[in-house]
Amino acid sequence: MRKFSPLNLAAIILGVGFLYLPIAILVIYSFNASRLVAVWGGWSIQWYAELAADAPLLDSAFISLRVALISATAATLLGTLAALALVRFGRFRGKLLFAAMIYAPLVMPEVITGLSMLLLFVAVAIDRGFWTVIIAHTTMAMCFVAVIVQSRLIDFDMSLEEAAMDLGASPARTFLAVTLPLILPAIVAAWMLAFALSLDDLVIASFTTGPGATTLPIRIYSEVRLGVKPEMNAVCSIMVGVVGIAVIAASLLTKVGGARGTPAQA
Amino acid sequence: MHAGDSGSEFVKRGAERPTFGKRGFAPWTDRTAQPLLRIQALRKRFGGFTAVDQLSLDVYQGEFFALLGPSGCGKTTLLRMIAGFERPDSGRILLDGVDLAPVPPHRRPVNMMFQNYALFPHLNVEANIAFGLKQEGMPKARIAERVADMLALVKLEGLGRRKPHELSGGQRQRVALARSLAKRPRVLLLDEPMAALDKKLRGETQFELMELQRQLGLTFIIVTHDQSEAMTVADRIAVMDRGRLMQVAPPKDIYERPNSCWVADFIGEVNLFEGRVGADADSVEGTAFGRLRVGRKIDVEPQGRVWVAVRPEKMRITPAAPERQASVENCATATVVDIGYLGDLSIYRLRTEAGVEIRAAIANTGRSADQAIGWDDRVWLSFAPEAAIVLTR
Numbered sequence: 001m002r003k004f005s006p007l008n009l010a011a012i013i014l015g016v017g018f019l020y021l022p023i024a025i026l027v028i029y030s031f032n033a034s035r036l037v038a039v040w041g042g043w044s045i046q047w048y049a050e051l052a053a054d055a056p057l058l059d060s061a062f063i064s065l066r067v068a069l070i071s072a073t074a075a076t077l078l079g080t081l082a083a084l085a086l087v088r089f090g091r092f093r094g095k096l097l098f099a100a101m102i103y104a105p106l107v108m109p110e111v112i113t114g115l116s117m118l119l120l121f122v123a124v125a126i127d128r129g130f131w132t133v134i135i136a137h138t139t140m141a142m143c144f145v146a147v148i149v150q151s152r153l154i155d156f157d158m159s160l161e162e163a164a165m166d167l168g169a170s171p172a173r174t175f176l177a178v179t180l181p182l183i184l185p186a187i188v189a190a191w192m193l194a195f196a197l198s199l200d201d202l203v204i205a206s207f208t209t210g211p212g213a214t215t216l217p218i219r220i221y222s223e224v225r226l227g228v229k230p231e232m233n234a235v236c237s238i239m240v241g242v243v244g245i246a247v248i249a250a251s252l253l254t255k256v257g258g259a260r261g262t263p264a265q266a
Numbered sequence: 267m268h269a270g271d272s273g274s275e276f277v278k279r280g281a282e283r284p285t286f287g288k289r290g291f292a293p294w295t296d297r298t299a300q301p302l303l304r305i306q307a308l309r310k311r312f313g314g315f316t317a318v319d320q321l322s323l324d325v326y327q328g329e330f331f332a333l334l335g336p337s338g339c340g341k342t343t344l345l346r347m348i349a350g351f352e353r354p355d356s357g358r359i360l361l362d363g364v365d366l367a368p369v370p371p372h373r374r375p376v377n378m379m380f381q382n383y384a385l386f387p388h389l390n391v392e393a394n395i396a397f398g399l400k401q402e403g404m405p406k407a408r409i410a411e412r413v414a415d416m417l418a419l420v421k422l423e424g425l426g427r428r429k430p431h432e433l434s435g436g437q438r439q440r441v442a443l444a445r446s447l448a449k450r451p452r453v454l455l456l457d458e459p460m461a462a463l464d465k466k467l468r469g470e471t472q473f474e475l476m477e478l479q480r481q482l483g484l485t486f487i488i489v490t491h492d493q494s495e496a497m498t499v500a501d502r503i504a505v506m507d508r509g510r511l512m513q514v515a516p517p518k519d520i521y522e523r524p525n526s527c528w529v530a531d532f533i534g535e536v537n538l539f540e541g542r543v544g545a546d547a548d549s550v551e552g553t554a555f556g557r558l559r560v561g562r563k564i565d566v567e568p569q570g571r572v573w574v575a576v577r578p579e580k581m582r583i584t585p586a587a588p589e590r591q592a593s594v595e596n597c598a599t600a601t602v603v604d605i606g607y608l609g610d611l612s613i614y615r616l617r618t619e620a621g622v623e624i625r626a627a628i629a630n631t632g633r634s635a636d637q638a639i640g641w642d643d644r645v646w647l648s649f650a651p652e653a654a655i656v657l658t659r
Binding site (some may be wrong): 049157159160162164165166167168169171173177181182209220259 | 595
């Protein structure tokens with residue numbers, strides 16, 4: 001281990017501070033006893049208590065949670081299938097194009113994704129609401145899933161599947177008994193990332209949502225425009241907590257999966 | 267091809283044939299014996315590269331058969347076609363007389379031991395060995411029994427609960443072997459099974475593998491590029507080059523009676539002298555080593571082009587002209603260029619007057635005191651007529 005030089009230390013403090021100071025302030029002020037947002041009035045958890053009584057906000061939180069659960073699951077299914085196709089079908093016509101098309105939405109501005117989804121729903125005359133948000137979030141998140149699962153599949157030792165078939169397992173049994181358990185950490189990690197992406201998305205959701213399907217980020221955004229209420233700080237702190245846990249768990253799972261696969265292949 | 271279609275009385279199709287040791291085991295010389303595995307005119311191309319080219323081969327029940335060849339000769343492709351992982355372009359593979367072409371890998375009664383072992387990292391040793399038995403729906407109690415048997419067979423008792431990454435390389439190799447043997451396959455395919463072991467362990471494992479094969483009475487087909495490994499374990503060796511069989515014979519015949527210069531050169535070291543058949547049919551004239559007398563009549567008309575092959579260990583080095591040599595045939599003077607001391611034997615690199623390089627291997631039976639021959643010495647090289655192998659291609 002190298003020792004930190006003063007320069008490195010300064011860089012770390014600046015970098016981390018730049019990233020996390022706003023969030024830290026948000027979390028601290030969510031425990032503010034004062035009703036005025038910018039004035040510190042001592043510690044309190046009253047805003048968390050008031051959240052429980054805020055029915056519209058709770059509704060939105062529940063909608064967001066359901067959207068995130070369903071869209072993350074759908075995106076994980078579709079993304080895993082796309083990854084399997086890319087890695088396993090060998091060379092097929094248009095493979096490079098397909099691979100590039102999987103990556104492109106990762107860097108596509110959300111406004112464009114949102115707008116194009118909106119146009120699609122209008123064109124095919126689907127009433128916008130709960131399910132259109134789910135479709136849009138699935139579309140956005142499945143690319144991330146495909147990339148994560150693909151990287152795991154590329155490292156996957158094909159002779160393991162051959163060994164399973166050689167020992168009498170049908171292709172379907174081979175997938176369930178050997179392939180799936182070995183890529184499961186990546187799939188779970190991908191699901192968690194998809195869940196977090198859906199939970200905190202504002203742009204795409206606001207393009208594709210309709211009456212009765214106000215997600216939590218949309219609710220927060222619209223309320224904050226009328227002035228920051230202390231309850232909002234509390235909601236946001238909870239969201240930071242949930243998303244943070246999901247992302248940390250996802251990265252830990254990817255690591256565990258990688259560590260378990262490595263020695264066996266040595 | 268053997269006359270296999272005549273209804274043999276004592277070799278029933280698929281019946282186990284007892285193998286009482288390896289002495290006298292030579293079903294390939296028995297014209298009534300039915301081959302267990304019959305490969306007919308098999309062909310496989312990858313793009314413009316022909317991996318296996320019109321290959322025909324018979325393997326018998328209880329045989330330990332080796333596919334030997336340089337890397338890229340198609341031996342692994344042939345093995346993978348038997349296992350069902352590659353589809354032949356043409357030709358047939360018959361097991362017990364049944365064409366395997368429509369049978370998918372998971373329904374073939376053959377098992378394979380993979381070069382990298384391919385142990386399932388998420389399952390422990392017992393579950394790895396039990397995997398194949400579970401697929402065929404064997405009752406749990408019998409699976410446990412068989413797994414215990416297999417662990418005992420490969421001497422891994424007490425390690426059943428370990429995960430593959432908690433085992434040494436040698437132990438992993440044994441688990442892979444136990445797993446591929448657990449289903450008692452009709453044919454066990456071994457793809458370079460000892461490539462990852464160190465030299466000493468490899469030597470021990472070779473003998474254990476032979477013992478195991480004899481005990482179980484199964485048919486093994488091993489792919490290897492290590493000729494000493496093939497010579498040690500196999501009843502017969504198929505030497506392959508560029509997708510074709512060069513020679514199929516027991517190890518001794520491959521070494522002592524190669525059928526071509528390529529095989530003679532590939533298996534061990536050899537000195538080759540090109541010449542023409544002499545008038546008396548047991549001599550070769552015009553070689554770089556002078557006139558050579560060979561131990562038997564050559565089946566080629568006089569003046570036909572032939573090669574004489576002499577193994578380095580059949581060469582004799584003497585400080586003076588050999589007395590017992592009837593004439594000046596089969597001997598020449600040479601200068602020692604290089605000596606490699608290997609412990610059990612020494613390899614001499616010599617150059618004759620004519621400038622031909624010769625290799626000779628001398629066993630170091632005595633102490634080094636009587637190794638009177640050193641660098642730059644002028645010596646006599648000779649070999650017995652019986653040591654000469656005459657090759658026509």
